[in-house]
Amino acid sequence: MVAVNTQKLFSVTLRVWRQAGPAQPGKFVEYPAKDLNPNMSFLEMLDVVNDELAAQGIEPIAFAHDCREGICGTCSCTINGKPHGPGKGVATCQTYMRSFSDGDTIVVEPFRARAFPVIKDLVIDRAAFDKIQQAGGFITARAGSAPEANALPIAKGDADLAMDAAQCIGCGACVAACKNASAMLFVSAKVSHLGLLPQGQAERDRRVLAMVNTMDALGFGSCTNQYECSAACPKLISHDFIARMNRDYVKASFRSAFKAAPANTSGGGA
Amino acid sequence: MATLNSKIPTGPLAEKWRKHKTEIKLVNPANKRKYEVIVVGAGLAGASAASSLADLGYKVKCFVFHDSPRRAHSIAAQGGINAAKNYQNDGDSVHRLFYDTLKGGDYRAREANVHRLAEVSVNIIDQCVAQGVPFAREYGGLLANRSFGGAQVSRTFYARGQTGQQLLLGAYSALSRTVGAGAVDLHTNSEMLDLVVVNGQAKGVIIRNLVTGVISRHSADAVILATGGYGNVFNLSTYARGSNTTAIWRAYKRGACMANPCYTQIHPTCIPVSGDYQSKLTLMSESLRNDGRIWAPKKSGDARTAADIPESDRDYFLERLYPSFGNLAPRDIASRAAKRVCDEGRGVGTTGLGVYLDFADAIGRLGEPAVRERYGNLFDIYHEITAENAYKAPMRIYPAVHYTMGGLWVDYNLMSNIPGLFVLGEANFSDHGANRLGASALMQGLADGYFVIPYTVGDYLAGQKSGSRPSTDGAEFKQAEDNVRGLSNRLLATKGKQPVSYFHKKLGKIIWDHCGMSRTKAGLESALQKIPALREEFNATVNVPGSAETLNQSLEKAGRVADFIELGELMCRDALTREESCGGHFREEHQEADGECKRDDQNFAHVAAWEYQGDSKSPLRNTEPLNYEFTKMSVRNYK
Numbered sequence: 089m090v091a092v093n094t095q096k097l098f099s100v101t102l103r104v105w106r107q108a109g110p111a112q113p114g115k116f117v118e119y120p121a122k123d124l125n126p127n128m129s130f131l132e133m134l135d136v137v138n139d140e141l142a143a144q145g146i147e148p149i150a151f152a153h154d155c156r157e158g159i160c161g162t163c164s165c166t167i168n169g170k171p172h173g174p175g176k177g178v179a180t181c182q183t184y185m186r187s188f189s190d191g192d193t194i195v196v197e198p199f200r201a202r203a204f205p206v207i208k209d210l211v212i213d214r215a216a217f218d219k220i221q222q223a224g225g226f227i228t229a230r231a232g233s234a235p236e237a238n239a240l241p242i243a244k245g246d247a248d249l250a251m252d253a254a255q256c257i258g259c260g261a262c263v264a265a266c267k268n269a270s271a272m273l274f275v276s277a278k279v280s281h282l283g284l285l286p287q288g289q290a291e292r293d294r295r296v297l298a299m300v301n302t303m304d305a306l307g308f309g310s311c312t313n314q315y316e317c318s319a320a321c322p323k324l325i326s327h328d329f330i331a332r333m334n335r336d337y338v339k340a341s342f343r344s345a346f347k348a349a350p351a352n353t354s355g356g357g358a
Numbered sequence: 359m360a361t362l363n364s365k366i367p368t369g370p371l372a373e374k375w376r377k378h379k380t381e382i383k384l385v386n387p388a389n390k391r392k393y394e395v396i397v398v399g400a401g402l403a404g405a406s407a408a409s410s411l412a413d414l415g416y417k418v419k420c421f422v423f424h425d426s427p428r429r430a431h432s433i434a435a436q437g438g439i440n441a442a443k444n445y446q447n448d449g450d451s452v453h454r455l456f457y458d459t460l461k462g463g464d465y466r467a468r469e470a471n472v473h474r475l476a477e478v479s480v481n482i483i484d485q486c487v488a489q490g491v492p493f494a495r496e497y498g499g500l501l502a503n504r505s506f507g508g509a510q511v512s513r514t515f516y517a518r519g520q521t522g523q524q525l526l527l528g529a530y531s532a533l534s535r536t537v538g539a540g541a542v543d544l545h546t547n548s549e550m551l552d553l554v555v556v557n558g559q560a561k562g563v564i565i566r567n568l569v570t571g572v573i574s575r576h577s578a579d580a581v582i583l584a585t586g587g588y589g590n591v592f593n594l595s596t597y598a599r600g601s602n603t604t605a606i607w608r609a610y611k612r613g614a615c616m617a618n619p620c621y622t623q624i625h626p627t628c629i630p631v632s633g634d635y636q637s638k639l640t641l642m643s644e645s646l647r648n649d650g651r652i653w654a655p656k657k658s659g660d661a662r663t664a665a666d667i668p669e670s671d672r673d674y675f676l677e678r679l680y681p682s683f684g685n686l687a688p689r690d691i692a693s694r695a696a697k698r699v700c701d702e703g704r705g706v707g708t709t710g711l712g713v714y715l716d717f718a719d720a721i722g723r724l725g726e727p728a729v730r731e732r733y734g735n736l737f738d739i740y741h742e743i744t745a746e747n748a749y750k751a752p753m754r755i756y757p758a759v760h761y762t763m764g765g766l767w768v769d770y771n772l773m774s775n776i777p778g779l780f781v782l783g784e785a786n787f788s789d790h791g792a793n794r795l796g797a798s799a800l801m802q803g804l805a806d807g808y809f810v811i812p813y814t815v816g817d818y819l820a821g822q823k824s825g826s827r828p829s830t831d832g833a834e835f836k837q838a839e840d841n842v843r844g845l846s847n848r849l850l851a852t853k854g855k856q857p858v859s860y861f862h863k864k865l866g867k868i869i870w871d872h873c874g875m876s877r878t879k880a881g882l883e884s885a886l887q888k889i890p891a892l893r894e895e896f897n898a899t900v901n902v903p904g905s906a907e908t909l910n911q912s913l914e915k916a917g918r919v920a921d922f923i924e925l926g927e928l929m930c931r932d933a934l935t936r937e938e939s940c941g942g943h944f945r946e947e948h949q950e951a952d953g954e955c956k957r958d959d960q961n962f963a964h965v966a967a968w969e970y971q972g973d974s975k976s977p978l979r980n981t982e983p984l985n986y987e988f989t990k991m992s993v994r995n996y997k
């Protein structure tokens with residue numbers, strides 16, 4: 089048999105941000121969380137605490153979650169000051185209670201950023217991310233119009249790098265981790281994913297200009313190269329993509345100012 | 359009694375879809391914008407449908423309960439998507455994909471639907487690549503493939519272990535493009551709580567805004583539900599916590615037939631349950647069975663660690679029982695085999711509910727870096743959850759609920775028995791029969807949304823006068839809205855002692871025990887006693903704190919669990935009436951001497967489509983015969 093987890097049950101104190109609605113003031117409130125199993129996930133711990141609160145007639149803590157396996161990007165807690173908590177390369181839902189010790193006080197807040205207003209307690213509004221995507225985060229390809237898939241070979245290196253960028257789960261931890269609340273990592277991941285592929289060349293200039301301009305208009309801050317974003321990112325998206333996007337943006341601005349030919353169409357990317 | 363006309367086109371199997379497309383009615387381009395279509399759901403099926411219909415020129419309104427369409431449960435699919443490209447030159451073809459899928463479903467799906475699915479599979483890959491989906495590639499730059507269960511060819515396309523994510527982000531990008539262009543009116547945080555039927559046709563929905571609590575009415579010329587599967591009826595499953603049955607259940611209560619609700623899929627390779635606080639089970643993709651070998655100790659009660667059990671004391675039971683498919687036997691078969699091993703006392707781990715999935719051979723053969731390249735993220739997930747290193751010791755796995763083949767009944771055009779109500783993706787029952795093969799749900803969702811509904815919705819709309827959308831002031835809309843308000847008020851007013859989670863866990867256990875991997879008459883009968891009692895307890899003692907006017911997650915859950923309780927009862931009823939074993943539906947009374955499914959084609963080669971008759975009456979069981987014109991229904995053999 090596999091080693092039994094013999095760690096004992098333990099208890100912590102939660103200091104949780106409670107806020108009844110977007111326009112109401114919020115505050116931290118403390119609740120005990122008792123008899124925790126180290127193999128519980130952080131969100132399972134919140135489930136248990138919530139059932140106890142409800143039994144006491146206290147409204148449960150609202151928190152966002154869905155897949156609980158680090159892929160949907162819904163969960164969004166800042167735990168002890170760190171977006172998604174203490175682990176590296178994981179989302180809130182992949183944080184396990186074994187990362188904490190008996191007697192700890194754990195501070196839990198929503199991701200904080202001007203462009204992500206609080207809806208209730210730990211739930212935030214990230215509609216701004218969708219708006220950036222709607223501005224240009226796509227390759228126009230109507231159903232029915234696509235050529236044979238293998239007609240366009242793509243070097244494995246380019247495809248792999250595009251996939252590295254494409255893994256972004258749209259959680260917003262990068263924004264919450266940045267002292268300027270910049271969305272550069274998120275936007276650069278999408279711009280790079282599509283810009284690295286030959287299919288993405290036709291709209292490359294248009295895409296980067298539209299996405300970056302929309303990002304600015306939505307109240308995200310600017311990037312000052314501190315790279316807290318990559319460190320907090322559950323998919324460890326590299327900040328190299330920001331530099332890549334900056335180059336793309338400059339070239340695209342230049343070309344659009346002079347209305348010269350669009351970006352090269354040979355694929356691969358700069 | 360509902361009329362179930364499958365509307366399967368006549369003619370040779372391989373010609374049906376092509377012929378149907380040329381005969382189907384069209385709406386002319388200038389008229390399309392006069393029609394409004396509501397799409398509920400924006401997973402693979404809904405997002406591809408909404409964007410494709412908008413590109414055609416229809417006015418589209420799309421509702422999702424998620425805060426963004428990118429969060430739909432499709433995002434979590436790991437392993438891959440099938441397509442009959444035959445890029446490997448290993449003998450694949452549209453016919454073979456058709457045949458494998460039909461056989462995989464244990465001859466309980468419609469031939470014509472499955473054939474169409476196989477036909478359009480090749481277009482899906484083209485479409486996704488054109489959108490920028492970064493599928494895995496070979497060094498030469500061409501697309502790579504892997505193998506999945508139930509097939510002897512390599513036809514599965516993948517993007518690392520995140521295929522669903524990449525396909526959904528592709529569909530989401532198309533949806534975002536059409537939203538940005540003003541062609542789709544997207545409503546996030548918006549849960550559909552009722553369907554509005556006017557003069558027998560689906561003409562609208564009632565929506566609750568989950569953030570503000572505001573309830574609104576929306577009318578349309580047609581309504582499409584693409585709201586996913588109902589596996590969370592089991593409470594513990596590989597589904598996202600929010601996945602639910604509400605949209606299709608409420609449509610059922612408005613007259614749409616629910617087909618084969620007892621056909622659910624239990625996936626063989628998931629991380630075993632560790633405690634009663636547990637909220638979800640995590641899948642370890644089927645792709646792992648390409649290189650991982652499944653085994654259990656030969657002796658029952660063997661307490662040695664995996665490393666201490668010599669080869670001679672190990673039973674690689676899938677390889678032993680199914681030599682030609684081995685570890686790639688279909689899911690239902692692999693799951694039941696693991697259950698039998700554990701029932702014999704040969705299970706591993708603290709609970710005894712687990713078997714090993716071992717990569718030692720693969721690491722020896724390919725080296726650890728190659729295994730890491732293929733499956734690294736899955737090994738990481740396994741480590742996060744269990745704190746164990748699967749490069750060093752084998753994974754422990756156990757079957758868990760994963761997919762629901764049942765769903766709303768639809769005809770060949772994907773229209774339910776309520777005219778104007780279309781159902782796509784996992785929410786319908788159409789293509790997988792009694793068992794779905796791996797990598798075919800993503801294929802079906804995108805087939806439905808990109809390549810089927812754009813044609814078939816036009817056929818229906820062409821028969822509707824443009825501008826004939828009913829006003830939302832009508833009596834049917836008012837009645838539906840009152841119904842929704844009444845339900846939430848009742849839940850909030852109960853003010854009992856038990857949290858919603860208490861009922862969900864209890865329901866899940868009843869369904870898992872009696873309507874899970876194996877079922878018996880006695881067990882199902884007892885479940886049919888327990889579930890109504892649970893429903894009464896729920897109605898009398900559920901505690902839903904807060905109000906209806908703000909974000910209230912307890913209220914959302916309560917509404918969903920109330921629907922699951924009712925659906926659970928129907929599942930058991932369906933399983934009890936189906937006196938045979940087929941695919942994922944295994945009735946212990948009906949098995950071959952070697953423990954395999956014993957189908958009864960004489961009496962059960964049909965779809966069971968249940969029709970609601972009111973809360974106090976038993977539902978009606980309608981049947982649609984499955985006529986196999988081109989394939990012989992044979993005994994599935996994977997030996």
Ligand SMILES: Cc1cc2nc3c(=O)[nH]c(=O)nc-3n(C[C@H](O)[C@H](O)[C@H](O)COP(=O)(O)OP(=O)(O)OC[C@H]3O[C@@H](n4cnc5c(N)ncnc54)[C@H](O)[C@@H]3O)c2cc1C
Binds near residue numbers: 398521549803
């Ligand atoms: C862990 C996991 C791995 C999988 N891996 C694979 C794989 O490798 N290959 C494969 O082929 N299949 C796989 N599957 C199955 C496959 O992912 C699903 O069957 C498929 O993605 C379902 O897509 P869908 O569009 O039908 O529904 P979903 O993606 O579930 O989308 C449902 C949509 O409906 C919305 N919705 C639901 N109810 C309402 C309502 N009442 N009101 C408003 N909106 C609503 C949601 O917001 C969402 O947008 C996997 C499944 C799981 C659980």
Ligand code: SF4
Binds near residue numbers: 261263274
């Ligand atoms: S870049 Fe990383 S942190 Fe930012 S949204 Fe994407 S996954 Fe989240």
Ligand code: FES
Binds near residue numbers: 155157181182257
């Ligand atoms: S809940 Fe989906 S990423 Fe955390």
